Amino acid sequence: MNDGGPAFPNAYTHKTNCGMSLRDWFAGREPPKHMIKYIDDLDDDRLASFVGADASLMAPATRLKPDHPARQENHILRLKWEAAAIAIVRGILADAMLAERKKGE
Numbered sequence: 001m002n003d004g005g006p007a008f009p010n011a012y013t014h015k016t017n018c019g020m021s022l023r024d025w026f027a028g029r030e031p032p033k034h035m036i037k038y039i040d041d042l043d044d045d046r047l048a049s050f051v052g053a054d055a056s057l058m059a060p061a062t063r064l065k066p067d068h069p070a071r072q073e074n075h076i077l078r079l080k081w082e083a084a085a086i087a088i089v090r091g092i093l094a095d096a097m098l099a100e101r102k103k104g105e
Contacts, residue, residue: 001023002023002098002102003021003022003023003024003098004021004022004023004026004098004101005021005022006019006020006021006022007019007020007021007022007024007025008020022098023094023095023098024094026090026093026094026097026098027090027091027093027094028090029090029093031086031089031090031093035089036086039082039085039086039089040082042085044058044078044081047078047081047082047085048081050081050085050088051081051084051085051088053081053084057077058074058077058078059071059073059074061074
């Protein structure tokens with residue numbers, strides 16, 4: 001995988017390949033708001049599919065009372081899936097940035 005080399009090269013970079021790669025730096029940038037909104041708007045089944053999770057892990061909320069512990073578990077699971085989706089999107093954006101950068105070389 002092309003990581004773009006060091007994000008902040010210095011005199012010691014050629015001797016030790018340490019530090020953040022350019023891909024890491026690109027991936028650490030905040031995704032555009034419309035991409036975050038897209039993830040937020042996905043229903044549970046589509047979000048689970050996007051991150052490769054099993055949607056059946058989500059308890060059917062329609063049958064749960066408001067104070068049922070499974071409701072909180074559902075929220076936590078949903079947040080984990082959203083975090084995974086954001087990480088996937090950040091990787092996609094980083095790879096696109098590196099590909100576009102390579103065109104200019």
